[in-house]
């Protein structure tokens with residue numbers, strides 16, 4: 088682990104014409120969600136009824152965050168050999184590209200998503216892959232799901248910012264309960280501000296600190312994601328968190 092470095096918000100590049108990939112289309116609507124119809128519609132759907140809304144967004148193909156491939160940092164981390172082995176969880180896994188990229192004989196990965204439509208899509212494309220014995224997809228609500236064992240690694244990418252902000256403390260408590268005492272939480276934080284559409288809520292590094300630090304988590308690393316896809320370059324922070332022995336006083 089590296090020392091904590093460069094915590095803070097990055098500057099936002101001005102919106103450019105970045106049409107093409109789904110991620111690019113999402114960023115192209117920066118400025119106001121109404122300028123990005125996909126993000127505006129997604130917000131409407133999930134704010135009405137979260138679980139039903141996510142299913143509807145998957146059914147309708149309103150998935151502007153979906154890269155259609157693993158997040159490059161996941162492959163980078165796997166190749167670095169620094170990730171915990173054992174059991175890993177990807178909550179809000181969507182189509183599951185990151186789940187598959189993390190899975191290996193040394194690491195069994197569970198992809199969890201509240202949308203059964205997303206989980207079906209994930210299973211469809213991945214079930215005959217050579218490493219299919221090393222991952223599984225589960226359709227359930229992160230806040231209610233009770234696995235038989237805790238995890239050595241939890242990887243969150245655009246899940247925290249998919250939840251209503253009132254659920255952030257519960258997110259941190261649930262992460263804490265699902266993670267082994269010496270387990271690692273990795274948050275790939277897609278910084279979304281009021282000036283941008285998001286999947287679908289705004290979030291900053293401070294939002295994570297506020298709910299994780301009182302539970303004893305410390306970011307041992309917080310740095311720019313140098314391998315972010317082009318439209319998200321300069322807008323992503325990689326955070327690697329572990330619990331410290333002594334909790335900061337409240």
Ligand SMILES: C[S@@+](CC[C@H](N)C(=O)[O-])C[C@H]1O[C@@H](n2cnc3c(N)ncnc32)[C@H](O)[C@@H]1O
Nearest residue numbers: 141179180181200201202228229244245249286
């Ligand atoms: C913005 S998407 C991100 C998907 C994936 N992490 C990615 O980067 O492509 C958020 C995902 O979280 C799922 N989700 C939302 N609320 C959830 C909950 N309470 N439990 C499990 N999954 C949830 C949604 O169905 C959706 O697939």
